[in-house]
Amino acid sequence: MLTLINMVVLGKLGKISSKVALLLAKPPSNKAQPIDLPVEFIISSCHVNFKPTLSTGRYHSLKKTILLCLLTAALGGCKSTPRPPTDYLKALNTCKPLTYECHAKVKTKIVSISFGKAMVKVFEHYSREGAHKAIKGMFALNADNPFDRASKHRYLATFMYQINDFQGVLEHSKLALKTPILNARDYLELMRLEINAHFELEQYELVKQKIENYFAYAASKDHAKQLAQLAYIAKIQKDSKEYDRLIAKIKNNDRALEHLKKINNQRLKLTPPTVKNAQLTPAAVVRVEPEYPEEAIKNGVHGWVRFQYDLTPQGKPKNIKVTESHPVGVFDQAGVNALKKWLYRVKLDENGQVINGQGLTLQLDWRIR
Structure with missing residues (x-):
């Protein structure tokens, strides 16, 4: 089966390097590969999910699935054929206001074949050497159309979150969310990532603004983590009325209460950064x-x-x-x-x-x- 896949991929997708093709038959090591991502990675429209930890077998299966996705995209698409960005955005114009429910009905887009093949190498770097190497690789990728560029910025934001580069997360999520060209699920996940980055930077007014936008898009105000974040902000801003309202709303929501507990515990461990004297004699x-x-x-x-x-x-x-x-x-x-x-x-x-x-x-x- 693997040999057949290799032959078809090499035949249909053009000059794929032997190194990439061999990923189908050679997992990186005998140990589990740490893949601690804050959001799911959705590769193309085949919805390949990275789980928190990949065993050798799971990594092997994942690489096969990614290249199969690229192959089927070349032959007609995983779920549908790609649409030009202008047509995609034109279809979204019917969503006023833009909501997840309406966005999700628009035909799914997929990355280009060339960008998808290059992404396989980046994910190999991530699995072998971590987020720093993957970021370098992702920066080097050529993204020749608006959807590929938005996808590139989305992946950069996600990798940067792993290394606590929250300013980088905000920079790239802003570029990826500039237009709703991403598929609905990816767009929603990136909105959450942007909120989390603002929260980590203690930009609480922006957190409240982004959560309000998120609720409007998601058409629901029952998101556990976001409600917990709002409750914490109300507490430290000494807005007792808002805090009581939010606690009353989440008191029967176990997930929201657990998130609030985690936030409180994490913030208790934080200590103010020390500032070194910048006046140096040399x-x-x-x-x-x-x-x-x-x-x-x-x-x-x-x-x-x-x-x-x-x-x-x-x-x-x-x-x-x-x-x-x-x-x-x-x-x-x-x-x-x-x-x-x-x-x-x-x-x-x-x-x-x-x-x-x-x-x-x-x-x-x-x-x-």
Whole structure:
């Protein structure tokens, strides 16, 4: 069966690399693969679901299903044939206001064959090496039509949520949700992800606004997690009337109460971040501008990287660590390469150690002007 699938895929979908084709017959390892996604990944219109953890057998089956989906799409579609974006959006114009119920009735769209084949490699990176590698791979993908571009941003937002890059989640979810070109189920899941990112950043007024939009789209106000988030916000904002109203609404909703309990427990564990003194004695006398990665220029991506490092008695940076970056992994190496070439004027103590030469911090920014 696998041999037949390989032959048909290679014959019908064109020049698929042997590496991708071999995914059908060779799972990545004998261990379970961690796939902790906050939302389900829906590949094309075949609705391939990533479960929280994939065993070797499940990974094997998943890769076969993804490529089968691509094959059947090429031969006529999994559930339906693709429609041009303009026709799809035209059909959505009948949904006024736009609701999930109406959106879901519009014929399902699928990603292009070329984008779908490239996605298989990205998911392989994710399963083998985690979200950071997958983000790099997803940034490099060419998305040649509006639906592929929206799908690319959706996947980036989902991967970024895994590494707590909530600003990145908001940036890419905004681009993916700019028009309702995504399929209804994906659109709904991404709205939830956007709400969660705002909540993690404690942007509570935006959370309330986004939840209101979410309720209007979903045509229901009985969503457990969102109601729990609203109740927590009302509590910390000392809006007792709203808090009592929400508690009365969810008191018989076990899932909502469980979500509220989790939120309260998580927030109790949070401690205010420490702010380090930015006034450092050593002064940079040689600065080298970092290179702008070609793929980032090509995709119009801007971002930043924050570093922590020490100085040698000669004033050269050492022990360079990336403490935070956005988008994760895109500019990290270019920043490290540049910082290694910087030179500081330093002062030494009686033991020959650099005064204030440990734990320096710096942020480098990349912007296309």
